[in-house]
Amino acid sequence: MSGTRASSNDRPAGAGGVKRGRLQQEAAATGSRVTVVLGAQWGDEGKGKVVDLLATDADIISRCQGGNNAGHTVVVDGREYDFHLLPSGIINTKAVSFIGNGVVVHLPGLFEEAEKNEKKGLKDWEKRLIISDRAHLVFDFHQAVDGLQEVQRQAQEGKKGRSHCHPCRFKNLAHQHRSMFPTLEVDVEGQLKKLKGFAERIRPMVRDGVYFMYEALHGTPKKILVEGANAALLDIDFGTYPFVTSSNCTVGGVCTGLGIPPQNIGEVYGVVKAYTTRVGIGAFPTEQINEIGDLLQSRGHEWGVTTGRKRRCGWLDLMILRYAHMVNGFTALALTKLDILDALDEIKVGISYKLNGKRIPYFPANQEVLQKVEVDYETLPGWKADTTGARKWEDLPPQAQNYIRFVENHVGVAVKWVGVGKSRDSMIQLF
Secondary structure, eight states, rough: OOOOOOGGGGGGTTTTOOOOOOOHHHHHHOOEEEEEESSSSOOOOSSHHHHHHHHTTTTTEEEEBBBBBEEEEETTTTTTEEEESSSSSGOOSEEEEEEOOEEEEEEEHHHHHHHHHHHTTTOOGGGGGGETOEEEEOHHHHHHHHHHHHOOOHHHHHHHOOOOOOOOGHHHHHHHHHHHOOOOOOOHHHHHHHHHHHHHGGGEEOHHHHHHHHHHHHHHHOOOEOOOOOOOOOOOOSSSSSSSSOOSTTTTHHHHHHTTTTEEEEEEEEEEEESEEEESSSSTTOOOSSSSHHHHHHTTTTBOOEEEEBBBOOOOHHHHHHHHHHHHHHHHEEEEEEGGGGGOEEEEEEEEEEEEEEEEEEESOOHHHHHHHHEEEEEOOOSSOOOTTTOOOOGGHHHHHHHHHHHHHHTTTOOEEEEEEGGGGGGEEEO
């Protein structure tokens, strides 16, 4: 026998399996890549509008994380739709909408949301919605438990600290929470009866989510859009803890929330307002508690879609945007609500932070430190012109164009869309 050893590719594919070369070829065929839309600030950036725009050409629109604490507003043909659990792309009657295993589903809220949007023109949504069988449920009593836990949460709770469950464990979970919180009242039988009614309606929509996504990625080529909920600074690991949500709102949540590998991530679009807003308490370095903040709040109609709470407002903070880009690797940006700045004589942009008089190159993880930073601003001239009628780059005033280029140059990511109004056609595409 020759002293030359046969390579594995020369071996016949018998009982031992398949040739290595073929395995390598199959491994290299990663399948379709998903397009991801993520919030780059503290939420409320206008992700729903960008998703709605891209969804017109998509085959599948997916939600990968979050719950009904997310809120997206979409305006189509003069009708304003509000979504919390349903993907914003559900409006597209030619696409499938998918709720992944990383989404926490409140069934009464889901059907209530659908019914409200049906009155506005949403039709046949149940026929094009698929829900992963690995998605968790929350029940009515979770809201009461959240309130009771609020005082304890920061000291006692783990980082995720939310007790979601599948229906079969409902009674045990209710008993557990009643033992922890004696004042909690739970109508177990009443809630189970209501849930059984929802179960009959939802059963045809439930599929194995991992297999669904695998087939979508590796079958007939499809355009798959992923709609992120919340935003980078609300991420459980990378956000301004403890004022965060209980999921990963950054790009990693796409993989864990849909059960897909990293090589199937394609374009990652970051959505950012032309200024900054935040709901609730917590550090906000560029906040303007003055007439500028009032003007932004009034012109931008800054009230939360989900909570109805007034949003705090301030100048655009590029330290936040650069940080979000570090974590997410944005391939392009959507800059929304540029028109809100139309009335300003001059516009400030936060470009860096100082701590104890020294410039720091990073976004602080510690909230106490973030409260102490001093913001360095660049002041740009305003354009004092109405941009709401602009539909192409050339329609924007030169000062508005300069503002957009300033953002691009400081972040190192191109702006692909500019929003100048509520409607779908008010998104100017630059390339």
